[in-house]
């Protein structure tokens with residue numbers, strides 16, 4: 001994980017390059033935003049429960065997923081810790097986020113880099129034989145965020161399908 005002080009800079013770089021950093025990414029299992037704000041007591045038990053320390057106390061004291069902190073294993077510990085039904089089991093409230101590779105990807109500009117592929121637990125990122133450019137299969141992507149955290153130029157962003165927006 002990079003030092004906390006570098007995180008706003010990475011987010012700003014991503015924004016300037018057209019990969020808007022995902023905002024309001026609630027913990028796994030979060031109900032629709034309006035209902036979440038109604039139900040969440042800001043107890044932050046989910047933040048304390050995450051063994052990967054992926055969740056942070058953000059605006060208003062509500063929890064958010066910080067993409068720079070690495071890979072979510074979807075262990076469900078955050079959901080189990082939530083007593084107010086702001087977070088529901090994943091089969092009921094599937095994780096909607098998927099990774100998208102942006103134009104500033106080093107490999108698209110002739111620089112050898114396969115860091116995202118190397119960390120992807122779902123083998124969703126492949127470099128086709130004979131090419132040095134990545135291709136991301138969103139049907140295989142779990143939205144774990146491992147590739148987002150590891151990309152040295154913040155070229156990967158998280159995106160939600162239109163149907164999944166609150």
Ligand code: SF4
Pocket residue numbers: 039040041042043044045046047062063081082083084085086087
């Ligand atoms: S455990 Fe539930 S109620 Fe507490 S901060 Fe997390 S989402 Fe909100």
Ligand code: SF4
Pocket residue numbers: 027028049050051052053054055071072073074075076077078079
């Ligand atoms: S599912 Fe597990 S690893 Fe992912 S945010 Fe929740 S507690 Fe952390």
Ligand code: SF4
Pocket residue numbers: 098099116119120121122123124125136140141142143144145146147148
């Ligand atoms: S977010 Fe998707 S593409 Fe990126 S490492 Fe996780 S599964 Fe692979």
